[in-house]
Amino acid sequence: MKTEALQWLGRFGIEPFDQSLWKQALTHGSYGPDEPDYERLEFLGDRVLGIAIADWLYQRNTGPEGTLSQRLNALVSRATCARVARRIGLPPHIRMGKQAREDGGAESDNILGDVMEALLGASFVERGFEPTRDWVRTIWAPEVEGKAGTAKHPKSALQEWAAGNRRRMPEYEVVDRSGPDHSSQFTVRVSVANVGEAQATASSKQEAETAAAKEFMERYG
Template identity: 40%
Template sequence: MNTHQAQILEALEGRLQYRFKDRAGLLRALTHRSAVPGDQVAHESYQRHEFLGDRVLALVVAEMLFTAYPREEEGDLARRLNQLVRRETCAEVATDLDLGAVVRLGAGERQSGGRRKEAILGDVAEAVIAAIYLDGGFDAARDFVLRNWKPRMENLTGPLRDSKTLLQEWAQGRGQGLPAYSIVDRSGPDHAPTFRVVVTIDGEAAGEGQGKSKRDAEQAAAAEALANRAG
């Protein structure tokens, strides 16, 4: 690592409010797959870090919501969770921390505006969470998430979007097919039926729910799919 690179990472640590014991993990968290040879992507790019950071973020935000909203039901908590951990929110955090300026990209990705791409920014934010977790442990990662996500939780305004909408946005944001809902069971008398619905994404079951109407059952299935995704 040369002096200029070390200065860039030191300035970034100031914005992150965390000093790394080993900056190699931070450097990997900032490295897009386009910046490394194809056979080294799994180990030298941020992909594995993004996978881990996504889970750490979901756990910390879930705990934060559980504490902040003691009277809310699971479905409402799941909707808040998915608004806070979705790619757009992660990209906002990355922008606030100016991660786009330091992410390592291949020439083609740089020329196509990769430093401003929402998908890359969101992934890098999650990868940085993983880097902090691996370097300093859960408490350090938790502190980082709370600093950057708690104000966003407190500033959530307007009605919570329904679970079906959030699940559709989640699937589309990852290049997957639209969720499909199927009634797998109908029980009870005609005047008070209960429906059981399964939602699938790209042919795979993602969640199941039941309700007194098809709409309620679909919403319950979508909420379970979102909860499964967050877990």
């Protein structure tokens, strides 16, 4: 691993024993055909993050099951993982091909979220659950202490608004997709018959739908 990456991990009290494991967590598929990438560690880290956040919310006793689930979904979302990754200075340490970096891959929510989860996977493999849980509690603290997930999800809010106003259910449509596969941008339009429409662009279809629903509610709700 590069000295800069080791020093960066050291800021969190992490001293990699198996450097190849952590290097893999930082490696995007575009880096090279002979380099193992982060995907398997991301799969593991996603589950580790989920149980770490669920345990934290349970201990904080912040509400009934429905409220806890709403907060959990927001706190482990791709957008939140990417936001945490940016805040802790992850982007420059991601290993990716020259073209992918020039295309903005190091700032893609999809890639940042995946690598953040892969690092948690590497931490779990090498250090176990408790140190990884403690790391999550350190770097996710602003999100947990903030309002992430305290408001109703925009798509749910829009659906309930439509039902309450005796309108047809919202319809979502992808109207544009641009950029390379590793850094795609989706534009989604949401419409409610006889009311209006709104659209938004994000790095995944799901996030674009959420943003479009939020825009619709701000405009018509």
